[in-house]
Amino acid sequence: MKLAELARALGAELHGNAESPITGVAGIEEAGPEHVSFIANPRYSALARSTRAGAVIVAPDFPEIAAATLRTPNPYLAFAKAVRLFYQEPEYAPGIHPTAVIDPTAKIGKNAHIGACVVVSEGAVIGDHATLLPHVVIYPHAVIGNHFYAHAHSIVREHCRVGDNVVLQNGAIIGCDGFGFAKDDSGVWHKIVQSGPAILEDSVEVQANSCVDRASVGETRIGAGVKIDNLAQIGHGSKIGANSLVCAQVGLAGSSETGKSVILAGQAGVAGHCKLGDGVIMTAQSGVSHDVPPGKIISGSPAFDNRQWLRATAIFARLPEIMKQLQRRDKSS
Numbered sequence: 001m002k003l004a005e006l007a008r009a010l011g012a013e014l015h016g017n018a019e020s021p022i023t024g025v026a027g028i029e030e031a032g033p034e035h036v037s038f039i040a041n042p043r044y045s046a047l048a049r050s051t052r053a054g055a056v057i058v059a060p061d062f063p064e065i066a067a068a069t070l071r072t073p074n075p076y077l078a079f080a081k082a083v084r085l086f087y088q089e090p091e092y093a094p095g096i097h098p099t100a101v102i103d104p105t106a107k108i109g110k111n112a113h114i115g116a117c118v119v120v121s122e123g124a125v126i127g128d129h130a131t132l133l134p135h136v137v138i139y140p141h142a143v144i145g146n147h148f149y150a151h152a153h154s155i156v157r158e159h160c161r162v163g164d165n166v167v168l169q170n171g172a173i174i175g176c177d178g179f180g181f182a183k184d185d186s187g188v189w190h191k192i193v194q195s196g197p198a199i200l201e202d203s204v205e206v207q208a209n210s211c212v213d214r215a216s217v218g219e220t221r222i223g224a225g226v227k228i229d230n231l232a233q234i235g236h237g238s239k240i241g242a243n244s245l246v247c248a249q250v251g252l253a254g255s256s257e258t259g260k261s262v263i264l265a266g267q268a269g270v271a272g273h274c275k276l277g278d279g280v281i282m283t284a285q286s287g288v289s290h291d292v293p294p295g296k297i298i299s300g301s302p303a304f305d306n307r308q309w310l311r312a313t314a315i316f317a318r319l320p321e322i323m324k325q326l327q328r329r330d331k332s333s
Contacts, residue, residue: 001086003018003070006070006085010082012072014068025082031051035055036055040079057078058070059072059073092113092131094112096114101118103121109127110129112132118134119138121140121158123141126148127144127145127164130148131148131149133150134152136151139157139159142156142159142162143161147166150168151169151172156175157173157175164202164203172211177214177236179254180194194215196219196220197215197219198214198215199221201222203224204222204226206228209230211233213234213235214236216236220234223239224242227246231249232248232249235256238255239257239258244261247263249267250269256276257274257275257276260279261278262278262280262281263282265282269286269287270287276292277292277293277296280297281298283298286299
């Protein structure tokens with residue numbers, strides 16, 4: 001692909017040789033003369049001056065460099081589009097593998113690819129253009145929309161509802177039992193039946209080995225456009241607002257709730273029945289056990305305002321020195 005063609009495909013402004021060939025994408029340090037790379041974080045701007053890349057996707061106000069530049073207001077998004085242009089994902093032709101087990105009462109839309117050892121149980125409904133790769137299991141009476149893409153070993157449990165354009169990565173489980181037990185007078189735990197479905201709205205992606213628990217009563221709901229990273233745990237009866245990001249190893253306890261466009265960074269934890277407002281950001285390894293108003297950035301465990309947390313952690317590293325100063329002061333007084 002010529003650089004001019006790539007610029008048109010990305011809607012970017014080209015500064016450089018329009019005829020330069022581009023054959024792929026690469027990171028800024030690994031890229032060669034026929035690769036396109038990107039700079040989205042100003043901290044890495046120095047790398048752009050030494051890169052061997054044939055072109056670099058940058059913001060409109062980025063300084064001129066030796067390499068050609070493709071200038072766009074959102075370099076990261078443009079790079080994501082470039083990756084899609086150059087990487088050809090596997091295509092799966094419509095058809096049902098002979099080892100698949102599909103109940104006669106199940107309904108599957110047109111142009112579906114049903115892979116080896118897939119199970120679609122009684123009363124399940126799957127929309128058009130679905131791709132179910134090997135060992136996917138759809139439990140009884142699950143209802144799934146169009147363009148469903150389920151990677152190997154992902155599962156949708158009974159009575160759960162999944163919208164259009166949903167992607168489940170390997171081992172994702174939608175509607176597994178919530179963690180509900182009641183103790184009797186002798187100290188024995190008794191399981192609480194988890195009767196409510198998990199619901200995924202349109203354009204949700206759940207990545208590898210993450211679990212969205214079903215509810216004991218009511219429902220667990222994941223809003224439209226939510227992206228859930230690997231090894232995340234969404235507790236029973238929780239609700240995640242539209243277009244939120246749930247990063248790796250995040251845990252939401254039962255009946256917790258987030259607003260829209262929330263970001264929960266890696267290993268963040270939310271206690272049960274807590275509510276996070278729209279746009280809240282929890283930084284990595286933060287834990288919260290109280291409601292958080294909209295727009296707040298919080299850090300730490302227990303979490304509090306990020307700016308205060310940064311000042312506190314800076315002081316924490318100096319505590320031994322401060323202690324010595326106080327001890328010397330006490331001795332001299």
